[in-house]
Amino acid sequence: MNQGLEGAQLDEFRRANLAQVWNLYRGKKRMAELAPVAQMAANDRSRLLRHHETADIDSEIEIHYRQRLDKLLHLCGILEAGWCSGALAFPDPPIPAELDAILSLPEVCTYFQNTYPLAHMERFLERIHAKRVTPFYFEPTWFAALLRLDANIRDKKMVDLLLIVDGYWSGEINFRSLVAAVQQREVIIEAITTPRDLRSPLQLAIAGLEAFLLFCDDLQELLDRVESKKELQEAAFDLYRYWFLVRGEELKSILKKAIAALSDFNDDEAEARLLTPGAIDLLFARARDYTALPV
Numbered sequence: 001m002n003q004g005l006e007g008a009q010l011d012e013f014r015r016a017n018l019a020q021v022w023n024l025y026r027g028k029k030r031m032a033e034l035a036p037v038a039q040m041a042a043n044d045r046s047r048l049l050r051h052h053e054t055a056d057i058d059s060e061i062e063i064h065y066r067q068r069l070d071k072l073l074h075l076c077g078i079l080e081a082g083w084c085s086g087a088l089a090f091p092d093p094p095i096p097a098e099l100d101a102i103l104s105l106p107e108v109c110t111y112f113q114n115t116y117p118l119a120h121m122e123r124f125l126e127r128i129h130a131k132r133v134t135p136f137y138f139e140p141t142w143f144a145a146l147l148r149l150d151a152n153i154r155d156k157k158m159v160d161l162l163l164i165v166d167g168y169w170s171g172e173i174n175f176r177s178l179v180a181a182v183q184q185r186e187v188i189i190e191a192i193t194t195p196r197d198l199r200s201p202l203q204l205a206i207a208g209l210e211a212f213l214l215f216c217d218d219l220q221e222l223l224d225r226v227e228s229k230k231e232l233q234e235a236a237f238d239l240y241r242y243w244f245l246v247r248g249e250e251l252k253s254i255l256k257k258a259i260a261a262l263s264d265f266n267d268d269e270a271e272a273r274l275l276t277p278g279a280i281d282l283l284f285a286r287a288r289d290y291t292a293l294p295v
Helices: 007-024 027-033 035-039 042-048 060-084 097-104 106-115 119-130 140-153 156-165 175-181 185-193 201-225 230-237 241-245 249-265 268-272 277-288
Strands: none
Touching: 007 027, 007 060, 007 140, 027 035, 027 060, 027 097, 035 060, 035 097, 042 060, 042 106, 060 097, 060 106, 060 119, 060 140, 060 230, 097 106, 119 230, 119 241, 140 156, 140 201, 156 175, 156 201, 175 201, 175 249, 185 201, 185 249, 201 230, 201 249, 201 277, 241 277, 249 277
16 A cells, blocks of 8 residues: 555545455445344344343354344444545545444444444444544555454454354354363364364364464554554554453463463474463453543
């Protein structure tokens, strides 16, 4: 993403970037997939978007719609980061009417505000409703790096792990069984040394811990690149803050166990890529210390 642009060229650059983001995250497809949710009776929609502790989410159709909504809400966070960094155009209206209608549904609002709080949605909604066009900065190369980082969290290993962290079952495995399994260093080593196509669901989840640690390292590097630009840091971290809050100390504990096991097992180059336990503490502390910023 070129930073040496101005005037009409800059406007076209931002419009092209916006179209690319909508295409990359399949925004139009996600909105179309959620049309049946918008047409549901309010009670049915409320049940669909319930907290998983109220009743297990085990219906394929429920999982389908919830995951599509999660992806659409994530796109909102990507758009907010792009606007904050000055990399994306801010059209009028800022979002399609179909997306605005979905986000305005009371059950959807409850889902991202209370049931599974997403920090980026507060800033996103304030921006689009106030139509605050002016970005904080012009950091398109940083935004491009954010998109590359975000692609990593959609890797199959990460998806397998995060679904379990989020309360879903993978075969006979849930978060509690994952926590129990990683108490033993040997179980972690066996999981990451087993060929992927031979791994059990439990081993896939454990291997995902290594992928998540590498993601955390890349996330910290991205935040460090804009150390003096708090709004950009928050826009990026807000996309992933949920994962550091949903299981809190339990997830932090098993990540530290994974660090200990992998540090003994990996070569020097791979070990250098792993965060220290102290760095993990800082990321989790950052998630808890969220303070809303003005747009």
